[in-house]
Amino acid sequence: MINFVPFKCPVCQQALAVSGRSYACPQAHSYDLARQGYLNLLVAQQRRSKQPGDSDEMVLSRQRFLDQGSYQSLASAIAEIVGSHRSGFAQSLLDMGCGEGYYLQQLRAAANLQGQNSDFQIAGVDISKRAVREAAKRKLYLQLAVGTTAALPFFDQSFDSLLCVFSPLSASEALRLLKPGGQVHILEFSHVGPKPLARAYDLWSFQVLPRLGQAVAHDRDSYQYLAESIRKFPDQQALVDMLTDAGFERVRYENLSSGIAAIHRGVRV
Numbered sequence: 001m002i003n004f005v006p007f008k009c010p011v012c013q014q015a016l017a018v019s020g021r022s023y024a025c026p027q028a029h030s031y032d033l034a035r036q037g038y039l040n041l042l043v044a045q046q047r048r049s050k051q052p053g054d055s056d057e058m059v060l061s062r063q064r065f066l067d068q069g070s071y072q073s074l075a076s077a078i079a080e081i082v083g084s085h086r087s088g089f090a091q092s093l094l095d096m097g098c099g100e101g102y103y104l105q106q107l108r109a110a111a112n113l114q115g116q117n118s119d120f121q122i123a124g125v126d127i128s129k130r131a132v133r134e135a136a137k138r139k140l141y142l143q144l145a146v147g148t149t150a151a152l153p154f155f156d157q158s159f160d161s162l163l164c165v166f167s168p169l170s171a172s173e174a175l176r177l178l179k180p181g182g183q184v185h186i187l188e189f190s191h192v193g194p195k196p197l198a199r200a201y202d203l204w205s206f207q208v209l210p211r212l213g214q215a216v217a218h219d220r221d222s223y224q225y226l227a228e229s230i231r232k233f234p235d236q237q238a239l240v241d242m243l244t245d246a247g248f249e250r251v252r253y254e255n256l257s258s259g260i261a262a263i264h265r266g267v268r269v
């Protein structure tokens with residue numbers, strides 16, 4: 001694995017240097033590179049359960065769902081926004097809670113189309129080991145680590161762009177990691193605007209979505225759970241306020257599909 005952006009030791013916060021198939025810091029904390037090409041930088045005190053993050057079953061079922069192209073339009077919207085950076089894809093990006101790397105793959109493909117693949121440095125972190133392992137299997141030529149978005153294993157001002165797609169976000173961590181002028185992009189389920197539309201959406205998410213989940217991913221329960229948990233996401237303005245309070249500037253959002261999802265953006269000045 002090529003160390004495009006230096007990793008930080010999660011124990012002593014010093015830089016990790018590559019040494020054979022391991023990464024080690026000056027204090028001799030050492031992390032083996034997995035056969036698939038990722039590092040496990042989640043330390044015991046950051047672990048709240050035996051298998052943190054999405055389970056094998058959730059990861060594989062989402063992978064099946066995404067690889068059907070169901071969220072292709074979301075991926076294209078993200079690629080367009082990331083590629084609108086002043087240097088196009090000639091930038092460094094971290095996907096926080098990258099799952100099994102679907103959006104990273106889509107971004108790589110978009111950079112490739114623009115002829116900027118070799119200048120596009122990408123990294124992904126997820127707390128689920130299975131998710132990171134699946135992402136590594138996509139062979140995207142990127143840095144991957146098991147870790148938590150609450151304490152990301154990189155130094156301050158490491159990235160031009162950050163992405164967070166349906167994953168837990170620490171706004172203060174995001175701000176810390178961005179270079180001045182860098183942007184965070186957050187894709188989150190949100191709140192549907194006009195009342196009749198909101199009612200139709202409720203009907204769709206509680207009646208249709210679980211059936212769709214059963215048909216496409218053979219997993220009705222997860223999609224029922226998804227429909228329920230979507231209602232708990234903050235609305236558009238609450239997320240704007242949260243990012244602004246954390247210190248982001250020029251925070252704005254764009255509704256997708258009338259607010260079923262929204263992409264929020266904020267700049268670190």
Ligand SMILES: C[S@@+](CC[C@H](N)C(=O)[O-])C[C@H]1O[C@@H](n2cnc3c(N)ncnc32)[C@H](O)[C@@H]1O
Pocket residue numbers: 052053054062066096097098099100101102103125126127128131147148149150164165166167168
């Ligand atoms: C809904 S999935 C989204 C995955 C991916 N971004 C996508 O949209 O395909 C949420 C992801 O967040 C990860 N996750 C949950 N808590 C996390 C944490 N504290 N730090 C990093 N990842 C976390 C889960 O393992 C899961 O892969």
